[in-house]
Amino acid sequence: MRKITCLAVAAFATLSTLTALAAPQAPAAAPDKHHAMYAECAKVCADCMLTCEATAHHCHELAEAGKKEHAKPAMVAADCAEFCALSAKLTARHSDLAPASCEACAKACDLCGAECAKFADMPEMKACVESCKKCAASCREMAKMTGHKH
Secondary structure (H helix, E strand, O other), rough: HHHHHHHHHHHHHHHHHHHHHHHOOOOOOOOOOHHHHHHHHHHHHHHHHHHHHHHHHHHHHHOOOOOOOHHHHHHHHHHHHHHHHHHHHHHHHHOHHHHHHHHHHHHHHHHHHHHHHHOOHHHHHHHHHHHHHHHHHHHHHHHHHOOOOO
16 A cells, blocks of 8 residues: 555656646747647646556456456556656657657557557557557657658
């Protein structure tokens, strides 16, 4: 129970930080397309991070209950959440490294979505698939918009 409480506190602290970072900031001049895209990508990444964290927890519990086939999705979802968190932070502050992070995040979301799709009959896993698809698309658009080509 203490482990779950610590995880919940950590997730809430991360969410609070990411929400503050992802909140659209009023630009000095008229809003531009780039600013809006950075803000939207940061929000989508933060949302996906939360979904992947919840999925990792869900899969971990299933694996501990003897459903070992959920061990890999638990690890992949936890890793994906890390990429999403990094991309949310970097896009929120318009970092020059955001495009590279977003490319990696899109790949992580593709992998996570594919793992979770194997169990798409479960609502938690289906939610992860959808969140990862949305995040991957947003991150790819961000990388494309900023001219990142790798």
